[in-house]
Amino acid sequence: MSSTHAKLDHAHHFNSADHEFAAGKIGMWLFLVTEIMLFSGLFVGYGIFHYIYPEMFREAHHELNKVLGSINTIVLLSSSLTMALAINAIQRDKPELAKKMLAFTFLCACTFLCIKFFEYSHKFHEGLLPGKFYSNTELKAPNAALFFSFYFVMTGIHGIHVLIGMACIAWIYIRVNRGDFDSHHYNAVEFVGLYWHIVDLVWIFLFPLLYLVV
């Protein structure tokens, strides 16, 4: 069916490309809602246990590296900016600029994961592991393993989202390179951009909750 409609710039059941774009946007925003709901379960759990064990959370959070966390926040914020600039470039028919911006976004994501890797390996070394693998003997507060469960589960699920985002950005880069998009047809770029912003936004909440909590 799609082959007979290859000449059209929109799928057969839409009236126009704009119509298809509008539907896609609704779909994408709804998907972002599901992402928020997914993480909200974790945030609620975090809130409950922070309320039950405030001293433990205070003591345990000092083990996280605030400098590396701050650098990662800046890295992700910059990547959100360049992602937005990439969309803007496509809207103005500047695919070369868009490619540069996408490449920079991708590099930021790599940097983020590298820094995360060093943070994780330090925690492994110290025995600051989730739940039953926790073997650190220096923290005084009871149940400190729970804090590191939250740390690894929350940043781990976020990290998986970063990986998926990187795959999407790479896919978009290839398509921009192929000349798939112009100022009227850039749905996929916009949708990947929205996804990348939500990945950034989740980190904006994770960073203060885990690294700066008092």
Place this chain on the structure above:
Amino acid sequence: MSHAANVNFYKASSGLKNWLITLDHKRIGILYLYTTLLSFVIGGIFALLVRLELFTPGPTIMSQQNYNRAFTLHGAIMVFWFIIPAVPGILGNFFLPIMIGAKDVAFPKLNLLSYYLLILGMAVNLYGLMAGNGADTGWTFYTPYSIRTGANVVSMVLGVFLMGFSSILTGLNFIATTHTLRCPGMTWFRMPLFVWAIYATAVLQVFATPVIGITLLLLAAERFLGIGFFDPKLGGDPVLFQHFFWFYSHPAVYIMILPGMGIISEVLTTFSQKTIFGYKAVAASSLGLAFVSFLVWGHHMFTSGQSLVANFLFSLFTMATAVPSAVKMFNWVATLYKGSISLKTPMLFALGFLFTFAIGGLTGIFLGALSIDMHFQATYFVVAHFHYVMMGGTVVAFFAGLYYWFPKMTGKMYNEMLGRVNFVLFFIGFNITFMAQFVLGVNGMPRRYYDYLPKYTGWNQVSTVGSWIIALSVIVMLFNFIWSALHGEKAPMNPWNSKGLEWTTQSPPVLENFEHTPTVTAGPYEYGTPVHA
């Protein structure tokens, strides 16, 4: 394309491959039909085994361990394989686009992906069963038992996670479809109530399902890594799992019942040839139920050590769900008043629904009342209430919908006589089975127990015999559908003289649903004015 426009969608292309990678919403609906009906039969077989085991006190046909597995599989299969995907997957997929005059759903590829995520989830579940130790936790996977049991819980919860993803994408697709693909003249308040109901369901699927997703991932992490969120030894709280679980699973009850309510609105108006009483109230009550359903999850935990304030509030909100439900009930009954009623099979099921759902709803108020729930919690009263709502509500409505739309989906008429036999057997069998369980519950028999005191034997045997009558009625139904699809009379375009848009196209519909995009000029239930006004 022009030549294909007049050919029905079955004939548009052939071959297994064209079915398995189809992007046509109608074919995907048919794929869901086969899959979920098979699931219903499998889940039903486990139900029959559970009932048979309970025919006598002590061991009857299986060990305790296998009994635990059997009721777990009955619950999990019926909920996750059948009742959640069935109505949106089959009837929503097939009819939502046609009823709003669209050519397809907004995202056909995503629609196919939803179907295969369901299949993948089932496969992961089956792998866990084949690889040995089937889950024995009940379909609710309560901690701490689900963490400690040697059974294969992880394959169960990861399968359900995938099926949840399938459900989310279906809901997302339907919301986008309803917003963007309505044909000219199809305003929001000209949409059929089935579309409103599927829309409200979709909102629930999108908002609630991610929470069960993260909950089940955490449960899997608990088993693999011992993260301790739900484990008191590590400072966690097992009741937190119950909160997370019911935050999804109570709205999920409305994911199951709302599409059924939509079917009832269509069937009652068609077979009384009368406009719906209070269209806007019925439409709004679907959204109202969807909203309130997010505020009542705590009524599953009245005896789990919640604070009294929480118990009081959850009880209050639970009572509030009775309001939109009652709005629907009264409007349906008022719709019948002075209608020209014809008792075809779908109508019989719809009228049966009014009885069984009323019983299910009213006993829900019993359970929502704190003082009564303290006695009935975890007894057969809860089991009976749940089945009156889910089976007496959703499944009865689902059967009504299958009979109602059978001519449109297959192009053949079903056998009316067999349909009526099906209804009578089902209605009798259902009420015997579960009315007996109300009595057992009031007398204090706990749910999920393998053994029981001799004094409960009589009512248990009544209930088991009832389950055989249900099984017989389902066999009659399946025979009717298969035989009629092969040898039934050819169905006309509009056998029920309905005003719905889906009845203005051929039976079965053409590939793009309508030969020309329709323009709607009237509401969906305006009986008394001609179809093409």
